[in-house]
Amino acid sequence: MDEALRAVADPTRRAILRLVRDDELAAGVIAGHFPSMSRPAVSQHLRVLTDSGLVEVRPDGNRRLYRWRREGLRDATAFLDEMWSDRLARLKAAAEREEWPERTRSERTSRRQQRKETSK
């Protein structure tokens, strides 16, 4: 997951991902979209994307066709979902699992340590 997020933190790689989101494109075609950068540089970005599981490759004769691999973004998406999910939903989900959310412990702890200003 760290790898996927790190990979996606680069604008060139995000652009590549958009390119191969719906279409299967050859490395050269992809490189053609980045005239300001050498072809090997793009090739290396493709390697990062492959290694982090964000794209998959398929040989096609002379060429190598790249395509987005959905599974690669699951964990990253899950993290963001977790961040956005509202507190109530998190508590509810935890209750349904019959466990107590990790966060709650620190809640109690911090409340004890906090001063007047921090209790909104």
Add this chain to the structure above:
Amino acid sequence: MDEALRAVADPTRRAILRLVRDDELAAGVIAGHFPSMSRPAVSQHLRVLTDSGLVEVRPDGNRRLYRWRREGLRDATAFLDEMWSDRLARLKAAAEREEWPERTRSERTSRRQQRKETSK
């Protein structure tokens, strides 16, 4: 956006974000959650998170209280949403904006250049 994604690519920083998602915590309290790491290291992570807009700080007497800043994850979330949105939705959205999706141009181009095998 690059900064936010890069910041979130680090597991320590993700853990910090989860800690300050709902609660406002002092730097020391946060550092206390990472016994394997020196306090300055955590402080530096907090700086990265602040600089990338993912958290906001508030002085409270002696301490500094950190809290998640929602706005900081908007762009990153938007990118993932874009990736997950289905092709049809993208085409429709583009049509409503009376424009032609950027992707479509490369579709035509690549189709011309592709061979038999690539036309699934």
Add this chain to the structure above:
DNA sequence: GATCTATGTAAGATAGTGCTTACATACTCG
């Protein structure tokens, strides 16, 4: 005001990224 507590910053070691150019590999086609 002296001292304690909470926190940030500086300096430096080590490792990792992202380019570039030069080179290697391998399929294709006449």
Add this chain to the structure above:
DNA sequence: CGAGTATGTAAGCACTATCTTACATAGATC
């Protein structure tokens, strides 16, 4: 087979990240 085409890899360089330890600063407290 031999030239051409598509693509990856190696080496090297500048820059950036992430730790650590030592130090600086500032509010709190007695």
